[in-house]
Amino acid sequence: MEFDLIEAIRARMNVARGDVALGIGDDAALLDVPAGRQLVACTDTLVAGVHFPDHAAPEDIGWKALAVNLSDLAAMGAEPAWALIALTLPDADARFVERFADGFAALAGQHNVALVGGDTTQGPLSITVTALGFVPHNAALARAGAGVGDTVFVTGTLGDAAAAFQVRGLGPGTGDPKKRHTELLARLDRPEPRLGAGLALRGLANACIDVSDGLLADLGHVCAASGVGAELNADALPLSSALTANFDAEACRQFALAGGDDYELCFTVPSVRETEVVEKLARTGCRATRIGRIAAGSGVRVLDSRGSEIATPRRGWEHFVP
Numbered sequence: 001m002e003f004d005l006i007e008a009i010r011a012r013m014n015v016a017r018g019d020v021a022l023g024i025g026d027d028a029a030l031l032d033v034p035a036g037r038q039l040v041a042c043t044d045t046l047v048a049g050v051h052f053p054d055h056a057a058p059e060d061i062g063w064k065a066l067a068v069n070l071s072d073l074a075a076m077g078a079e080p081a082w083a084l085i086a087l088t089l090p091d092a093d094a095r096f097v098e099r100f101a102d103g104f105a106a107l108a109g110q111h112n113v114a115l116v117g118g119d120t121t122q123g124p125l126s127i128t129v130t131a132l133g134f135v136p137h138n139a140a141l142a143r144a145g146a147g148v149g150d151t152v153f154v155t156g157t158l159g160d161a162a163a164a165f166q167v168r169g170l171g172p173g174t175g176d177p178k179k180r181h182t183e184l185l186a187r188l189d190r191p192e193p194r195l196g197a198g199l200a201l202r203g204l205a206n207a208c209i210d211v212s213d214g215l216l217a218d219l220g221h222v223c224a225a226s227g228v229g230a231e232l233n234a235d236a237l238p239l240s241s242a243l244t245a246n247f248d249a250e251a252c253r254q255f256a257l258a259g260g261d262d263y264e265l266c267f268t269v270p271s272v273r274e275t276e277v278v279e280k281l282a283r284t285g286c287r288a289t290r291i292g293r294i295a296a297g298s299g300v301r302v303l304d305s306r307g308s309e310i311a312t313p314r315r316g317w318e319h320f321v322p
């Protein structure tokens with residue numbers, strides 16, 4: 001049964017790479033890392049009831065399990081290559097596995113990621129994906145490296161996924177196209193990892209992170225790793241029209257600052273290179289918005305248009321917080 005499931009997954013993958021010397025089927029995969037490259041490795045787990053609702057579409061779970069990992073590779077400036085899936089299932093539900101694999105394969109195909117192995121076990125539904133990619137030696141983007149005076153940027157728009165989490169269950173929204181929830185729900189269910197932007201930021205960004213737990217929390221990690229603080233301009237936060245059509249300004253700000261699951265990149269750049277960054281990312285089809293600057297000190301402060309600090313009690317998502 002287990003082997004039928006593995007075969008069902010393998011059969012649905014549509015990426016073949018010449019650097020896979022031995023893929024699914026042996027005790028481990030054999031992979032050729034190109035000369036002059038560093039291997040970038042990350043892993044992330046999605047647990048039913050924690051990271052997705054129990055009734056979530058299996059295709060969305062498959063997509064997202066890979067997307068959250070590719071987002072980590074993007075934040076490192078890495079080019080993705082390979083992935084492994086550790087799948088824990090309550091029962092041998094072939095239809096679930098096929099649909100899950102279809103969702104995974106749809107995203108893997110977009111980014112030329114080959115599935116090279118995994119593990120299949122019985123237990124409460126949980127999916128762990130490991131993703132592997134490359135960067136040229138010493139070219140990876142890290143959380144440490146932000147310098148005082150750097151400009152803080154974020155890609156895309158913030159808060160949509162957190163808003164979707166709130167409207168989930170309310171249905172598709174009103175007839176007004178701007179007030180439909182479809183766009184928001186897509187941001188939650190099918191995040192698009194910013195791989196092109198990550199590559200474009202090599203040699204340009206001083207520090208970078210993907211926004212998975214909320215902007216304040218994740219920029220806070222950059223600040224802590226870099227030994228600096230940050231000041232954000234609340235009015236500069238990029239918001240989608242789908243978000244602003246459905247929520248008031250205060251709710252939008254809260255979603256953008258503390259909502260999780262955005263999978264955008266937040267990065268810092270020497271201020272003299274601001275224009276270069278915006279133009280370079282625009283060429284990859286990605287919007288980049290200047291949202292603040294790196295300051296001496298520690299922690300992230302949010303300022304209104306008059307420069308007064310706004311209180312931000314909720315900072316972001318964390319496990320093991322009661």
Ligand code: ADP
Binds near residue numbers: 025029
């Ligand atoms: P072993 O007992 O040696 O760990 P398994 O029976 O777990 O081997 O797996 C057999 C092969 O199938 C291995 O190559 C493994 O990487 C692959 N595999 C198992 N589960 C998955 C999965 N969910 N997705 C992709 N490959 C898998």
Ligand code: MG
Binds near residue numbers: 118119120
């Ligand atoms: Mg195994």
